[in-house]
Amino acid sequence: MKPQFFKTSRLRVAVRTVGDPNGIPVLFLHGNVASSRFFEEMLDDLADLYWGIAPDLRGFGESQTKPVDATRGLRDFSDDLRSLVEALELTDQPIHLVGWGMGGGVIMQYLLDYPAHVATMTLLATVSPYGFGGTGDVDGRPIWPDFAGSGGGAANQEFVKRLANDDTSTENLSAPRNVMNKLYFKPPFSLDKQRENEYVMAMNRTVIGDDNYPGDLIDSAHWPYFAPGRRGVLNAMSPAYCNLSAIVDLAPKPPILWVRGDRDLMVSDRSVWDVGVLGQMGNIPDWPGAEIYPSQPMIGQIRAVLDRYAANGGSYVEEIIADCGHTPHIEKKEEFLEAFALFLRRHL
Numbered sequence: 001m002k003p004q005f006f007k008t009s010r011l012r013v014a015v016r017t018v019g020d021p022n023g024i025p026v027l028f029l030h031g032n033v034a035s036s037r038f039f040e041e042m043l044d045d046l047a048d049l050y051w052g053i054a055p056d057l058r059g060f061g062e063s064q065t066k067p068v069d070a071t072r073g074l075r076d077f078s079d080d081l082r083s084l085v086e087a088l089e090l091t092d093q094p095i096h097l098v099g100w101g102m103g104g105g106v107i108m109q110y111l112l113d114y115p116a117h118v119a120t121m122t123l124l125a126t127v128s129p130y131g132f133g134g135t136g137d138v139d140g141r142p143i144w145p146d147f148a149g150s151g152g153g154a155a156n157q158e159f160v161k162r163l164a165n166d167d168t169s170t171e172n173l174s175a176p177r178n179v180m181n182k183l184y185f186k187p188p189f190s191l192d193k194q195r196e197n198e199y200v201m202a203m204n205r206t207v208i209g210d211d212n213y214p215g216d217l218i219d220s221a222h223w224p225y226f227a228p229g230r231r232g233v234l235n236a237m238s239p240a241y242c243n244l245s246a247i248v249d250l251a252p253k254p255p256i257l258w259v260r261g262d263r264d265l266m267v268s269d270r271s272v273w274d275v276g277v278l279g280q281m282g283n284i285p286d287w288p289g290a291e292i293y294p295s296q297p298m299i300g301q302i303r304a305v306l307d308r309y310a311a312n313g314g315s316y317v318e319e320i321i322a323d324c325g326h327t328p329h330i331e332k333k334e335e336f337l338e339a340f341a342l343f344l345r346r347h348l
Contacts, residue, residue: 001040003062008083014062015084016040016054018047024348025090028054029081031101031125031326032233033163033176033213035061035202038100041195042329045337050096050344055084057106059212059233061202067211070151070228070235073131073242074102078109085117094119094254096344100329101267102127102237108244115250120347122257122340125267125326128301131242132234133274136293138300142239143293144222149275150238151228152215156273164208168200176203183272186263186325223288224275245305253314257343258306259336260299261324269297317343 003014016036026046028039036054043052056063057077068076085091096119099107104126111118130140133150143149158174167175173182177200181190191199210216215232219225228238236242247253265272272278276295279287287293306316319339321328328336 001043003036003056005062006084006087008080008087010080010083011058011066012064013080013084013087014056016043017052018043019049019051021051023049023051024096025088025093026050026052026096026098026344027081027085028052029097029099029103029106030054030057030060031103032237033203033206034101035205037061037198037202038327038330042333042337045333049341053088055081057103059207061205065207065212068215068232068236069230070215070232070238070241071230072236074106074109074236074244075113076236077106078113081106081110082114091117096120096122098122098124098340099126100124101326102233105129105131105237105242105244108247111247111250111254112244115252118254120255120257120344122259122343123302124259124329124336125261125264126258126302127237127267128296128298129244129247129305130296130301131239132237133296134228134239135296135301138297138304140239140243140245140301144220144227146220146222146227147238147240148220148222148227149224149293150240151217151226151235152210152232153217153224153226153228154273154275155214155234160208160214163204163206163213166204168197168204176200183265184326185331186261186265186323189325189331191330223286223293224279224284245308248305248308248312248314251313253309253312255343255347256306256309256314256316257319257340258302258316259319259321259328259339261321261326261328261331263324264326266326267298269299270295271298
């Protein structure tokens, strides 16, 4: 599935599309260290029902690279999405949005920015409304005043180096292929070799640097002694700049479907990339203990915000897919599509 390229008011965007452009538009946003390619098979299955649209975010896949201003949270990505919606001439109708991982955060930001222009929102293994790292309870309480432990410094540097070097090997646990097969997917799930290679190539197209992935950092007096910088992707997801919980106060409130795998290691109350968990495991020295630096309760945070969303007049459905990791739309595609199609039919 080859992408088309659209020159929007902000950047040149690579977009994979299937289905009838006169049909119901459903827009899919990928997660961190990925691209729209991770939606290809699912888009094919939806082609007879919807106009499926899957762009690459800036600095990912085949879209143009531009710096990410982390002090705006995820608004650079949300504004890019809006410019694409305008280029596709879809501003006269609410659209259905699906966001995977970081993409879930982007569509929550888009909802904050354009609440009347969202028909439904599907949060697929989404990042917490309080971003990634640095918070210690379901209400998003910062552990340290400078949000130490979140942002660009939290990246696995070996993984970053191997992405930069276009690594396709299996020689190291931090090789992109191994990260995908062990953390994106729940073993023993596996892809055919051609598709696996395509996904690894998509991961390796991630633009590396302080302005993109992972971003910069600053020193901190608080464990683990780094705090979020002002540039790049991981800082944009730091709770220092990213707080999407205001969706609970919006009007109107589109219906939400929240889909997650029950064995997701990336978005979890004990995420394997959370410095609180890594400290407890001994991978980061001098962890001060769970009383001071607990793991981020990501699932609890998402549910708490969605419960408030529903209490304030909205609605949501939580769909938990068994024996599944961070990619329900790939690992358990049929189960995801069944839940997703039912949700859309109810709200067309």
